[in-house]
Amino acid sequence: MASIVVAEDDTDIAALLATVLSNAGHTVHTAPNGAEALEAITETNPDLIILDHHMPGMSGLDVAERLRSTDTTANTPVIMLSAAAPAAARGLVDVTISKPVRPKHLVEAADELLAARKTGEHPAHDAATQLVDVERLLAVSDFLTRPAHAATLDRFAEELTRITGVPMAAITLVLNDSVVVAGSYGLPKWVQEAGGVPVEWSPDTIVVAEDVPVLISDSRADEEYASSPLFSISGVRSYASVPLNSTEGHVVGTLCVMDDKPGTCTEDTVQTLHSQRAPALGLLSRVG
Incomplete structure (x- = not known):
């Protein structure tokens, strides 16, 4: 159906992605790093490119920058795979997918992008559409109407600063127009x-989107957020x-940490936050 180049330095993950996409009818070329990915892209002129962010030598972000600056x-x-895609990737890739990758999610994203390329339309992934999704807002409302004890959530946030070091x-x-703080520690x-904000x-x-x-890593180096209040x-x-x-899969909120110093938040921070999602949701669901 389509020609796809997959750049992934982990051989097991590369084999899995190739198998999943091949079973979906696509021709897949894999590359273990950014430099070889660029060579494969030049040779095959693929219909879709999938980039792991963290690769030896050139990162996925580096490859994406090169691709966007080349006419062909x-x-x-482009799809980027990462446990924590950098914010700068949003201006360079069409879709970011969080690791560990769900095969069905990858195939669906690939098919959507390929279909859009054929029709000349751009798939709708804008934040505004996701924020006003009725089912998602109903799920958020369900949490907001629970008589949650802010003190319990504040203690959880304080513990989060301890285990992340942030x-x-x-x-x-x-919500569709505001980010409501349910529990916090150390915020301005x-x-x-x-x-909230x-x-x-x-x-x-x-x-959410x-x-x-x-x-x-450093908001001052990020054009999108450098001027945000x-x-x-x-x-x-x-x-x-x-x-x-939520249990239905809607993104109802976030778990976040921040610092007034650059470089404090890392991919290890993101992994720690991932490990705390279940207990945070448990508190939001049952405190009261």
């Missing part, structure tokens, strides 16, 4: 008093956030 690949659809933490619920006073100020919009973690006024430099999913 500037419009080729000084500010929050459990949020995301004005955020605590307001009870507008969605357009927060990277959590990406988390794409159901992926977000990692910002959450960062510019509060001085937040480093940020990590992961999605909180």
Whole structure:
């Protein structure tokens, strides 16, 4: 059906992805690093490119930047796979998929991008559409109407700062127009008093829209968020956030940590946040 180049340095994962996509009818070429991926792309002129972010030598982000600056690949659809795709990837790739990758999710994303390429249309992945999804908002509302004890959630957030080593933490619920802080520790006073921030100020919009973690190592180096009040006024430099999913799969909120120092949040931070999603959801579901 289509020609796909997969760049993945883990041979077992590369074999799995190749098998899944081949079984879906596609011709798959694998490459163990960014440099060889670029060679394969030049040779095969693929219909779709799938990039792991962390590879030896050139990262997936480096490869994506090269692809977008080359006429022949500037419009080729690209999927990035990562445990925590950098925020900068959003301007370079069409879809980010969180690791560990769900094979069905990958095939569906690939098929959607390939179909859109044939018709010349761009698939709808915009944040606004996801934020106003009625079923998602009903799921968020269900959590908001529970008589949760803020003190319990605040203690959880405090513990989160201890285990991540990042000084500010929050459990949020995301509506269509605001990010509501359900529990927090160390947040700027004005955020605590307001009870949250507008969605357009927060990277959590990406988390909700794409159901992926977000990692910002230094907000001042990120054009999208450098001027956002959450960062510019509060001085937040480093940020990590992961999605909180309802039992039905809707992204109802996030678990996030932040620091006024750059580089504090890392992929290890994201992995720690992942490990705390279940207990956070448990507290949101049953405290009261």
